[in-house]
Amino acid sequence: MAAREIHDGDIVFCGTGISMVTAMAAKHINAPESIIFFETGAIDPKLEEIPMAVADPRVMYGAASNSGLLEAFATMQNRKTGNRVIGILGAAQVDRYGNLNSTCIGEYAQPETRFPGSGGACDVASFVPRYLIFMHHEKRKFPLKLDYLTSPGYLDGPGAREREGLLPGGPTAVITNLGMMCFDADSKEMYLAYYYPGVTPREILDNMEFSVDVSRAAEAAPPTEVELTILRQRVDPHKLVL
Amino acid sequence: MNSSHDKVMTLEEAIARFVTDGCHISIGGFTVNRNPMAAVYEIIRQGRKNLHCYAHSNGTGVDELIGGGCISRLEIAYGGNGKAAPTCIRFKLAVQRGQLQVEDYTNYQMALRFLAGAMGVPFLPTLSGLGTDIVRKWGFSPGMRAKHAELPDKKLEIIDNPFGNWGGAAKVVLVPAINPDVTIIHVQKADKNGTCRIEGLNFADIDQVKAAKNVIVTCEEIVPTDQLRERPEHNSIPFIHVDAVVHVPFGAYPSACHNCYDYDPIYFRHISHFAKDDKLYTEYLAKFVYGVKDHEGLLNLVGKGHLDTISADKTTGYAIGLDRR
Numbered sequence: 234m235a236a237r238e239i240h241d242g243d244i245v246f247c248g249t250g251i252s253m254v255t256a257m258a259a260k261h262i263n264a265p266e267s268i269i270f271f272e273t274g275a276i277d278p279k280l281e282e283i284p285m286a287v288a289d290p291r292v293m294y295g296a297a298s299n300s301g302l303l304e305a306f307a308t309m310q311n312r313k314t315g316n317r318v319i320g321i322l323g324a325a326q327v328d329r330y331g332n333l334n335s336t337c338i339g340e341y342a343q344p345e346t347r348f349p350g351s352g353g354a355c356d357v358a359s360f361v362p363r364y365l366i367f368m369h370h371e372k373r374k375f376p377l378k379l380d381y382l383t384s385p386g387y388l389d390g391p392g393a394r395e396r397e398g399l400l401p402g403g404p405t406a407v408i409t410n411l412g413m414m415c416f417d418a419d420s421k422e423m424y425l426a427y428y429y430p431g432v433t434p435r436e437i438l439d440n441m442e443f444s445v446d447v448s449r450a451a452e453a454a455p456p457t458e459v460e461l462t463i464l465r466q467r468v469d470p471h472k473l474v475l
Numbered sequence: 476m477n478s479s480h481d482k483v484m485t486l487e488e489a490i491a492r493f494v495t496d497g498c499h500i501s502i503g504g505f506t507v508n509r510n511p512m513a514a515v516y517e518i519i520r521q522g523r524k525n526l527h528c529y530a531h532s533n534g535t536g537v538d539e540l541i542g543g544g545c546i547s548r549l550e551i552a553y554g555g556n557g558k559a560a561p562t563c564i565r566f567k568l569a570v571q572r573g574q575l576q577v578e579d580y581t582n583y584q585m586a587l588r589f590l591a592g593a594m595g596v597p598f599l600p601t602l603s604g605l606g607t608d609i610v611r612k613w614g615f616s617p618g619m620r621a622k623h624a625e626l627p628d629k630k631l632e633i634i635d636n637p638f639g640n641w642g643g644a645a646k647v648v649l650v651p652a653i654n655p656d657v658t659i660i661h662v663q664k665a666d667k668n669g670t671c672r673i674e675g676l677n678f679a680d681i682d683q684v685k686a687a688k689n690v691i692v693t694c695e696e697i698v699p700t701d702q703l704r705e706r707p708e709h710n711s712i713p714f715i716h717v718d719a720v721v722h723v724p725f726g727a728y729p730s731a732c733h734n735c736y737d738y739d740p741i742y743f744r745h746i747s748h749f750a751k752d753d754k755l756y757t758e759y760l761a762k763f764v765y766g767v768k769d770h771e772g773l774l775n776l777v778g779k780g781h782l783d784t785i786s787a788d789k790t791t792g793y794a795i796g797l798d799r800r
Contacts, residue, residue, distance in 0.1 A: 302586040349555035
């Protein structure tokens, strides 16, 4: 479902784990001409084995270029290439406007739980016009208010990115283990677009602190046999992620 | 700095000379790759304290320095280390216990800060971070910053674009330069004067080196100067920036060194297992860090047979089919 959001010609900013699987699935299934790149500076590597970190030596083999962080982030800040980038991000919390927290739970100075921090996530969310967010659907991960706003979504609603001086952008969709949420073009608020077979919209609402519009929700088509075979046999044959 | 004299020395000597208590330090590499681990373990063995560390995403090395009790202040973008430690474990514990003062930036901001240091300008602009808590929440208070002459007065600053809307931006975030007292990197090849060739991604190593007052390079191989100068365009760092060159085979272990060896997923899991518990971690340090004389001692403990399993394939630069579960 996430892979279907990636199109030929897109430059895919890729993290680890499920985002890597998504990017590789898109390349094998629906967008063979998409380009995978990493914040460490590797662009369009062969990816014969699935990398487990963005600095994994597997991102370096057969790349168009191996450079560094400055070049990778400039690729996204520069509008010529940046406008083609689709980001894939994860986080500990997401709010109704698609803002992300990957820094901490509790007070910043001495938090209850510390997470890794932005890494390149805030940079991606600041620069590129489209990004996908992967989340596990749990109430505490969809709070009314973030403990820390690490990466900008639509901030506090329509026009907020522009007021703060950010480039136009914001998340395209939030994809979870229960369904997929998108963002209303006018209000910039999250709404339920798809729920998976066997899941109800009620169940999804029960797993979030804030409520979302479910009037537009439809049941998602399950992955086809061909898609599943590609995921299991070509993308992640050793079950490192899936 | 300067001249082309022989800068080769032992790791013990290089750390003793250039890494002092309370100094400002940065290390090269990124999460599971090319962290100067031999140097990190030597810093812990020599008992350095109160280091102020600058990191973008150095997973392995920074977490061990924190665990070893060497770091008291940390400016960082990302404290994670791949599958074995999605959040670096000693980092996480130290922050939650209030034992470590942290200032968060983004990876691009940290890379720009090193570049500013390397260029000799006080700051550089970016469009990243506007509207976020990275600009609103400061780990180091203005009062604390005012007391430390070696820290800028502000974490960062947002200004209106002084060129109007030129470049399509109304505002920019300015991030202050970093000039560490010492930067330590690990590379595949260097000559005795310090000219380096980095294979694969350079991450932010080159600017971290050029921004620093002192530089230690550890390397897999010391090669003749003439060999590096046959293809100067492939060299990453000229000798003028480097103060010490140390020959340390497997010097990035257990992180990877492209074309030489892969990261060691088993040893990473081993560290993570011990890192979760203070008592276990103390035992781990006693055996695998304090219990060995030097990096070779650690490699002997790990065993040559095991190291062979992460040996890099010559074509791909990594260990093909390595069990990474």
